[in-house]
Amino acid sequence: MARKTGLGTRGLDELLTAQRKASESHRAEELRQVPVEQIQRGRYQPRVNIRAEELQELADSISAQGVIQPVVLRRVDGGGYELIAGERRWRAAQLAGLHEVPAVVREIPDQAAAAMSLIENIQREDLNPLEEAGALARLIEEFGLTHQQVADAVGRSRAAVSNLLRLRDLSDVPRALLEAGELEMGHARAMLGLAEADQAAVARKVVNNGLNVRQTERLIKDWGKSKPAPPQASTDVRQIETDLSERLGARVKLQTKSNGNGKLVIEYNSLDELDGILAHIK
Structure with a gap:
């Protein structure tokens, strides 16, 4: 089964150095105005859903003040550009009726572009925990990074990275509630040891009763005491x-x-x- 070659320690160090330099200043890079129709969504954009209200608020701000922070792009074959960071700004600018957005264009290879897109979005965008977990998983699976290397890349502890990755094991009901902001990450982590049906039941009870994380942990601790033991396999x-x-x-x-x-x-x-x-x- 084919797998992309990992960035390795040297490649990761170079990537992190590029990230630090980019975050310090855009002065060393060419700032230009790029037509919005020449920009395409990044292939490695981790954010799945952007609320319409959130986009409208940003569009209103852009209408009043313009796009303050440039988007980050790379050239693609056949002309045009691919977003590395700044999808919300790009979409809100179109909503505000702008025909161009300020942009920094970087000449970087495919693998580094993909990794930078994931890392910059994790660091800068307001991702929900599941979107962040998905982005972290892609860094590990597609670029061969360890949990510690990913933690270093995004400025998190190794434990925080591992806890986020575990959220991908949630069943559908708590996942949906977590994405909607009705459950917090602490609630979701407490449910991971439960069976799928129990996760759904507990998640609904937590939301319906407004339980905090500690109350949820107590609920889960007592959850199986009154339930019959599961039947033995035949x-x-x-x-x-x-x-x-x-x-x-x-x-x-x-x-x-x-x-x-x-x-x-x-x-x-x-x-x-x-x-x-x-x-x-x-």
Whole structure:
């Protein structure tokens, strides 16, 4: 399975140096006015949703004062530019009726451009925790960075990075409530040890009752005490797990529900092991 080559320690150091210089001043770079229609959305933009009210407020500010901070762009093949940072400003400027925006154009290779886009957005934009977690995960998965390297790149502790990444394991209901701002990160972290159905029930109860994080932790601590113990896997299920594990050379779990639905989970510890599993399946 192909994977992008990591930036490595030297590449990361160079990237961080470029980030520091860029944040100190734009004076050494050419500031220009770029037509908004020549700019395309960045491929590595981590922010999924921008509220219409938020864009309108920024558009009103731009109408009154103009775009104070330039957007950051890179050239793309065939002409035009790709956004590295400043999507809200670009979209709000169009909403305000501007035909051009001030921009700094940097000549940087694809990998550095992608990493810089993610890092600058994490540092500067008001991302929700799940968007930030997604951006951090892409730095790790697509550029081969460690948790510590990502923490250094975005100015966070390693523990903070790890906690954000764990939010990606949330089920749909708490994810949606977290994205909407109805749950805080502390609420969501407390729910990670629960089953999917329990996460949904607890999340709704927290929102409906306005529970704080400590109250949520107490609720979760008592949540399973009155519930019956889960049924043991049947002999047939265990045998199927054993047979599949032997065939695929990996640990296999069957998670069955009373209504007949379920999940087949295949675990692997490396990309090489995953390649071996896929070869057996093919």
